[in-house]
Amino acid sequence: MSKAKPDNRSHKTSPDLDTPTDLASAAVDKLSAALNALLADAFALYLKTKNFHWHVSGRHFRDYHLMLDEQSVAIFATTDQLAERVRKIGGTTLRSIGQVSKLQTIHDNDEEYVPPREMLRELMGDNKHMAAAMRKAHKLADDHEDSGTAGLLETFIDETERRTWFLFEASRQEGSNAA
Numbered sequence: 214m215s216k217a218k219p220d221n222r223s224h225k226t227s228p229d230l231d232t233p234t235d236l237a238s239a240a241v242d243k244l245s246a247a248l249n250a251l252l253a254d255a256f257a258l259y260l261k262t263k264n265f266h267w268h269v270s271g272r273h274f275r276d277y278h279l280m281l282d283e284q285s286v287a288i289f290a291t292t293d294q295l296a297e298r299v300r301k302i303g304g305t306t307l308r309s310i311g312q313v314s315k316l317q318t319i320h321d322n323d324e325e326y327v328p329p330r331e332m333l334r335e336l337m338g339d340n341k342h343m344a345a346a347m348r349k350a351h352k353l354a355d356d357h358e359d360s361g362t363a364g365l366l367e368t369f370i371d372e373t374e375r376r377t378w379f380l381f382e383a384s385r386q387e388g389s390n391a392a
């Protein structure tokens with residue numbers, strides 16, 4: 214009979230949720246924390262993108278309304294994968310909106326009215342911020358030879374940069390290079 218696994222895990226995962234992994238306990242802690250922060254930001258950005266989808270107005274209404282909906286769907290699709298990645302490596306993930314609000318680094322925008330171009334510029338900055346955070350998490354995954362997390366983030370970084378690009382182009386003043 215094999216001996217019970219030594220309890221060398223520093224994170225507070227219940228034994229029932231401690232998915233077997235060859236990753237070191239410290240790596241699981243760090244990677245889970247990075248992924249959970251990305252997950253909180255994904256939920257915050259998802260809701261902000263929907264907020265702007267619901268409240269956008271003006272002559273580009275249809276274009277912006279549709280683009281923001283597409284982007285919200287893509288952002289929401291990342292949430293399950295981020296959370297399940299944490300569980301695959303033996304960490305635990307978010308359980309509530311309360312946890313999202315504690316961990317999010319994307320700022321909410323509860324303004325009554327936001328001009329359409331400002332909406333796009335704000336989301337552009339948020340997506341840029343998310344890509345940078347994903348790159349940091351990717352580096353952490355590389356450092357711990359966690360290619361599963363690195364591979365997932367590579368796709369998400371590309372998708373986030375696509376959103377940044379679309380928001381940049383759609384928000385450019387016509388006839389100007391102004392960013």
Ligand SMILES: [Fe+2]
Pocket residue numbers: 266282
């Ligand atoms: Fe809608």
